[in-house]
Amino acid sequence: MAKSVEMTNHVETAALGSFDPDHLKDSVREMLVSMEALEREVFIKTLEYEMLRSGLSIRTYLIPLGIGAECAEDLTPNEVGHLIRFFRINVPKAMSAVVRVLAGCLGSRDRKRPDDRMVG
Numbered sequence: 517m518a519k520s521v522e523m524t525n526h527v528e529t530a531a532l533g534s535f536d537p538d539h540l541k542d543s544v545r546e547m548l549v550s551m552e553a554l555e556r557e558v559f560i561k562t563l564e565y566e567m568l569r570s571g572l573s574i575r576t577y578l579i580p581l582g583i584g585a586e587c588a589e590d591l592t593p594n595e596v597g598h599l600i601r602f603f604r605i606n607v608p609k610a611m612s613a614v615v616r617v618l619a620g621c622l623g624s625r626d627r628k629r630p631d632d633r634m635v636g
Contacts, residue, residue: 541601547621548593557589559621560596564588566613577602 535543548556564574574588581602585591591599603610 535604537601537604540604541597543597544600544618545593545597548596556593559617560588560591562620563596563613563617566616567610570609570613572607572610572613574599577607 548559551559567574577583577599578585581598583591583595583599585595600614603614
């Protein structure tokens, strides 16, 4: 089971790695803008947690990227997009955390609105 999950994360990370970094940044920003404030907060906290699980800290990257937020919770959608773009280009180790968060976010959106998918 663990190997299956690990392989799925590897495949998803590779697929996300083929995204243009600027397109990824814009997509993440748009997704966060469309979320309710609580959803956005959960997304950012989950990203921070997943980064820590990968042995990385979001805070390490804020100042060097010119992001004035003191902690992850203070990030704007544009800053989160910029951070993920940076990870995509420069920190491949972080992408497994990004994939887990995005997969969880997209999965929860699908579970919340099953009727929307059937209407056509």
